[in-house]
Amino acid sequence: xxxxxxxxxxxxxxxxxxxxxxxxxxxxxxxxxxxxxxxxxxxxxxxxxxxxxxxxxxxxxxxxxxxxxxxxxxxxxxxxxxxxxxxxxxxxxxxxxxxxxxxxxxxxxxxxxxxxxxxxxxxxxxxxxxxxxxxxxxxxxxxxxxxxxxxxxxxxxxxx
Amino acid sequence: xxxxxxxxxxxxxxxxxxxxxxxxxxxxxxxxxxxxxxxxxxxxxxxxxxxxxxxxxxxxxxxxxxxxxxxxxxxxxxxxxxxxxxxxxxxxxxxxxxxxxxxxxxxxxxxxxxxxxxxxxxxxxxxxxxxxxxxxxxxxxxxxxxxxxxxxxxxxxxxx
Numbered sequence: 001x002x003x004x005x006x007x008x009x010x011x012x013x014x015x016x017x018x019x020x021x022x023x024x025x026x027x028x029x030x031x032x033x034x035x036x037x038x039x040x041x042x043x044x045x046x047x048x049x050x051x052x053x054x055x056x057x058x059x060x061x062x063x064x065x066x067x068x069x070x071x072x073x074x075x076x077x078x079x080x081x082x083x084x085x086x087x088x089x090x091x092x093x094x095x096x097x098x099x100x101x102x103x104x105x106x107x108x109x110x111x112x113x114x115x116x117x118x119x120x121x122x123x124x125x126x127x128x129x130x131x132x133x134x135x136x137x138x139x140x141x142x143x144x145x146x147x148x149x150x151x152x153x154x155x156x157x158x159x160x
Numbered sequence: 161x162x163x164x165x166x167x168x169x170x171x172x173x174x175x176x177x178x179x180x181x182x183x184x185x186x187x188x189x190x191x192x193x194x195x196x197x198x199x200x201x202x203x204x205x206x207x208x209x210x211x212x213x214x215x216x217x218x219x220x221x222x223x224x225x226x227x228x229x230x231x232x233x234x235x236x237x238x239x240x241x242x243x244x245x246x247x248x249x250x251x252x253x254x255x256x257x258x259x260x261x262x263x264x265x266x267x268x269x270x271x272x273x274x275x276x277x278x279x280x281x282x283x284x285x286x287x288x289x290x291x292x293x294x295x296x297x298x299x300x301x302x303x304x305x306x307x308x309x310x311x312x313x314x315x316x317x318x319x320x
Contacts, residue, residue, distance in 0.1 A: 058247035058248065061246070061248040061249070085253065088221040090255075093245065093251075095247070117317060120319075126319070127317075128318075129253075129317075130314075130315050131313070132315050148313065151294035152293055153297050154289065154307070154308060154312065156287060156305060157304055158286075
């Protein structure tokens, strides 16, 4: 499956069991995201709210956006999201990986990450990086990510 | 000193002692960098060479480029460099921080980083990140960077 530049959508999972129904999960890389739907998704995992204006800028200036959704009553229901910044050449950094709690434990996080990695590999990015919270370090290790390779440390500076 | 959008140059250090002479060090954020000069600078610290074509793309798609140079016989001599990727809103990641060995130990690395931080703060970036090699972790700590804050781990995935 060629998932690059998916402005419309591709079927990612066919007939997923969800609350006694079978639903299809789709993927898109389209940046034209409903910001209310994204806020709702981020609310569902307890993230601090962020101003729409900044979220819009961040999406516009991300190298890659991936959204997962299903379709209900002809509407797209956003259930997963991730994005990456990049210099378009050497490195990319993945941010804001989120799967709706109702859809966690079904392998969607792995599928989402696999698609991001596939896209970034296709774009010939040399190094894919991210900053993992403690509770998801094992999740990323299982995907092949290395923590602190060669003693390299992730470091943060917060404006004050 | 207002150093934002410095397309020409600003005087950063007046009359630095260098091999018995006094030289001035300038700073620019201009992306129009001589790629041969940049390669020479990276060679001087032993970095692996990278294709010009990819370096050019990376510079174009970096949010911020900072170069330090002095002027000799009417030519700019590049002696320091750093760049940052960003989503222009929440996060920025600093890459490729380099100071020529002849100019190390004179506080130029700190001055370079201070200027990057100042620029990113001015751009209202919430979180400044980087990945530090073991031998420079203390350098960044002294600048106010935190390693693994709240147990957050820097993680890497290398295409294979």
